[in-house]
Each structure stands twice: as C-alpha cells, then as structure tokens.
Amino acid sequence: MSVSDLPTLNAFLNGLASVFLITGFVFIRRKMIPQHRAMMLAAFVTSGLFLISYLTYHFSAHLITRFQGEGLARTVYFAILISHSALAVAVPPMAIITLFRGLKMNVEKHRALARWTLPIWLYVSVTGVAVYFMLYHIYA
Secondary structure: OOHHHHHHHHHHHHHHHHHHHHHHHHHHHOOOHHHHHHHHHHHHHHHHHHHHHHHHHHHHOOOOOOOOOOOHHHHHHHHHHHHHHHHHHHHHHHHHHHHHHHHOOOHHHHHHHHHHHHHHHHHHHHHHHHHHHHHHHHOO
C-alpha cells in the first residue's frame, strides 16, 4: 500500500465507523449494553485509525486533489466539505468524553452528551465517504 492509496482506506474506515455507530445505536435501543459498548469501542478505534491514516496522507503526500465539478455540484461539494470539516474538529473530544462517561457507567452524563455526539460523529463519517466519492470517483 502506498500513500496514494490512503484516501481509499480513509473512506473505508469512515464507512466502517458509520456501520459500528449505527449498530451500537441499535444495540443500546434494545438495552444490549455489552454489545453497544463493543460497537462504540470499535467505532472509536476505527475512527482513530482513520485519523492516523488521514494525517499520514496529508503530512507526507503533499498531494492536492482539486474538485473538478462545476455549478451546483461544486456548491454541494463545498457545502458538504465545509460542514464536514467544521464538525470533524468536534468529534474527537466529544467521542473521548462520551466514551469515558459510558465506560465509567456515568449513564446520565453519558446519555446527555451521546445525544449530540452520535449524530455529529455519524454525519462526519458519512460525509467523509461522500467527499471521497465526489472528489475521487464522481467528478475526477
């Protein structure tokens, strides 16, 4: 695997994190706490691997891939990219605090923050995949 393969790996890791997040949500709604915990830990580890891969790519590749779409597609792309990037900054601290509260079984505080963390984290993961496809496959 070369550095140029990392965007594909990053999209895969984002997609996988999304699956873990949704599955974890389903488990907690069914009160399946050990399964919920396993999925959320898997999502956290997967997102951590994504972050390492993303930073590796951007600090070593020095490659800039410019969006090739025009008109409405360009507007949509940048709207998604800007919202994705802004919210992505919030995910690591929110995820760490939410995870810590859950592992400590501080249920009320965990639940209060998780109501915000899950949708933001899921949005960032899904839009990361969308940005990848728009940048490398749809408008490449």
